[in-house]
Amino acid sequence: MIYMLRVDNLSKHFGGVKAVNDCSFSVKKGKITALIGPNGSGKSTLLKSIFNLCEIHSGKIMFKDKDITKLPTHDLIEEGISFVPQGRQVFSDLSVRENLEMGAYTIADKEVIKRNMDEVFKKFPFLKEKQNDYAFSLSGGQQQLLAIARALIQDPELILFDEPSLGLSPKAMKEVFDKIIEINKEGISVIIVEQNAKQAVKIANRTYVLEQGKIALEGGKKLLHDKKIKNIYFGGE
Ligand code: ADP
Ligand code: MG
Secondary structure (H helix, E strand, O other), X not given: OOEEEEEEEEEEEEOOEXXXXXXXXXXXXXXXXXXXXXXXXXXXXXXXHHOOOXXXXXXXXXXXXXXXXOOOHHHHHHHOEEEEOXXXXXXXXXXXXXXXXXHOOOOOOHHHHHHHHHHHHHXXXXXXXXXXXXXXXXXXXXXXXXXXXXXXXXXXXEEEEEOOOOOOOHHHXXXXXXXXXXXXXXXXXXXXXXXXXXXXXXXXXXXXXXXXXXXXXXXXXXXXXXXXXXXXXXXXX
């Protein structure tokens, strides 16, 4: 197995809008793959399609040599895929611990849940400290880390991140990126969608650029020096 995930000719239409239009790409095991592109270019729809949060029009999704195209989300989680949605989507009127328990909803074995919870608390000591606090009492950066922890409790092999740095202070943003790098170093493959394109290309092994639902360009870190990419996505920097 070379690829952790392979997406072939995926399309998702909303009425006449081809949100994702015949996209093919692959994600190597143990690597970070970035998806960048302007607002409305189909990045979130692509991730939601992989995680079966919306019904696709056509295409095939392979995960570790298995066709997962039609699998419901809870089965995808059991297969080893987790999703950290855009806007974090933590349950603000539940406690930190309850949020993590929600993440573990596909796991029946209480011992496994406890073990995974302990692992997550080891990685995020502040969450252990604040486990009985309401999620709304956390800062934006802490809520993002909670959303990441909620995915990690599922013990995934691949995590899909949708705009994890959106709306965060530079300091919180750095913490989130550092955490993603750390998670990847521990062996978890990553797909990251980012409006902070430069940072995403920097940490990614491979980047795909989406434009109007299509993959317009792909490349490695040399995209950092690509004139067109710099002008359009890095504000000319
Ligand atoms: P991005 O994440 O790159 O900003 P999206 O995947 O959110 O882009 O959106 C891609 C396109 O699909 C946009 O034109 C958007 O308006 C449209 N779209 C997304 N979700 C829906 C929906 N639930 N209903 C109708 N159109 C949608
Ligand atoms: Mg989006």
